[in-house]
Amino acid sequence: MAKRISGELLRKLRNDIPIDILIARVLKIPSKYSEGYFRFLCPVCNEFNTATKKETNLARCFRCNKNFNPIDIVMTYYNKNFLDTVKFLMPIFAYFNKVS
Ligand SMILES: [Zn+2]
Structure with missing residues (x-):
């Protein structure tokens, strides 16, 4: 019964949903800008020792030493x-696919 999820779809979910918008506006995780970086409250350690990288669409916690893509963070x-x-993530992806 399990529906197969294609690698192509997973790639899109990881790459095409902007990680900072997902964190701040969809998940509403507390976040702020400091020193030019978007920082969010790490859901694992509850610290702001974090940043996101636009090029890779990853969120990173420097304290946990962990990267989160959109799938991981949700x-x-x-x-x-x-x-x-x-x-x-599907409807969120559909939304970003429409606006971008
Ligand atoms: Zn952490």
Whole structure:
């Protein structure tokens, strides 16, 4: 019964949903700009020792030494499994695909 999720779709979910907008506007994780970097409250350690990288669309926590792509951050923040995370991200991806 499991629906297969293509690698192409996963690549798009990871790359085409801007990580900082996902964090600040969709997940509403506390975030701020400091020293020119977008910083968010790490969902693992609850510290602001974080940044995001536009080129890779990754969010990083320097304290946990962990990178989050859009799928990872949703899984971690909501404690959702992989399939539920993909379902959650689909309409968000569709929205960004339309506006960009
Ligand atoms: Zn952390």
